Amino acid sequence: MADPFFLNTPLILPFDGANNSTTIENAGAKGISISVNGGAKLSTEQSKFGGSSLKVNGSPDYLTFPDVILGSGDWTIECWVYLRSAPVSYAALMVSNGEAGLYLYDTTLIFYPNNTGNTGTLSLNTWHHVAAVRSADKLYLYINGVAGANAPTVSGAFKMNTIGSARGVQGSQSYIDDVRFTAGVARYTGNFTPPGAADTTRSDIYSRTANLARRVYAATTQSAALKPLPVGTTRNRESDLLFGGRGRISGVTKVKGTPDAAVSTRVRLIREKDGLLVRETWSDPVTGAFTFANIAHGIKYTVLTYDHNHNERAVVADNLTPELMP
Structure with a gap:
């Protein structure tokens, strides 16, 4: 089913591809290119959807991209995480130059600088859906669709440009799948069931476009069989x-x-x-x-x-x- 907020979604990273590939494609609505750093790469060892995911082994494995401006209104950042070992201190997950963003502290989900915690923890060697949602200047953290106990007030504009380890902060040893950033929309305003499939809106649009092109081609190749119209008449408007x-x-x-x-x-x-x-x-x-x-x-x-x-x-x-x- 097409995502009604697709045009608000500048970044969708399905991490689909061949094992050990360093080609990362953005399936979001914006033409944002992804740079791979350190040993970050696609892996078929684990995946939530699509047969592969991003594998990071801590510092200095990370992805960078031009600033994704989430703004000062509602927004949502989310992904699936498979934690292979617990960080010994803070570990960056999705951040802005090692500053504001999602972190793991041991196996607890944290949003810095507010240090907003989620009372739930991430078990090792298991896929978890994690999300940070800004809704009406309140910040909510979710693990597997369940909100944490705290929802502090936040202010100012936010942006993201890094996934994995960041400046001065180690990264986690984990697999990451189906990252999605949504600007201007709080996708979740209460406990929810995590997505059961990858976001395929862009590929669905491409598929419809390809089908349309085939229909146009078929109509064009058959046009020679059409009889010319009598002088003084016109075809229906294109x-x-x-x-x-x-x-x-x-x-x-x-x-x-x-x-x-x-x-x-x-x-x-x-x-x-x-x-x-x-x-x-x-x-x-x-x-x-x-x-x-x-x-x-x-x-x-x-x-x-x-x-x-x-x-x-x-x-x-x-x-x-x-x-x-x-």
């Missing part, structure tokens, strides 16, 4: 095979002022029921006008416009119903 219909959403992008000034921005059309990106376009540089035509008209959409130069804040218009085209 429409997207996956999202097409008779709907239309139009608008104008402007910078507020006296008077308002038209501006060209990137405009995205998002299906509200699942957050799926349906279309993308640029508004006209002279008039600021944009149009999404031939879209399904029986559902709600959100339009997101943002300045690619980041000089202006993004603007969101939601709960939009397309007008019917003639």
Whole structure:
């Protein structure tokens, strides 16, 4: 089943691949590249899903990547951990330059700098689902879907850029599988059942895209058999095979002022029921006008416009119903 928060998920690391491989692919919604350091590598010795996982043996085995900005609102970081031995002191799990993040102290889950503990512990040689969730400025730690006793207040913006050992802090001797970072969403607000399968939203989208491409190719190869239309008539309006219909959403992008000034921005059309990106376009540089035509008209959409130069804040218009085209 597709993840409704996929567009909020910049990092998904399934750690699928050949034994001893150091190629780590990000299946999240952002094009974030992963760098492998020390002896970190994929291993088929243990896995929660997919037949392989990340194997780390403490310092200096770790992964780094450009800062994933979780922000100052709700967020969720989670993964599966198979602890092979108990750390003798603090051991980094998912952190930001060896500072704020998830740590293990012996077999207890800790979030630094708050030192928030989870009363549960991680048994050795067993897979555990662990999650840190920020919800309404409260921080919750979960082991196998069960929240710890403490939920302290947190403030400020958070980011993550390291998995495994970090600056000045050893890493754990463990296997790690299915890491997922979600910005802007507290996925868990009470005890829950941990995910029973890997997050395959991106591969599902690729599969649907490939199927669509095959359908387009099949239609193209059969076009020679179509009879030409009589002069003076036209074919039905072209429409997207996956999202097409008779709907239309139009608008104008402007910078507020006296008077308002038209501006060209990137405009995205998002299906509200699942957050799926349906279309993308640029508004006209002279008039600021944009149009999404031939879209399904029986559902709600959100339009997101943002300045690619980041000089202006993004603007969101939601709960939009397309007008019917003639």
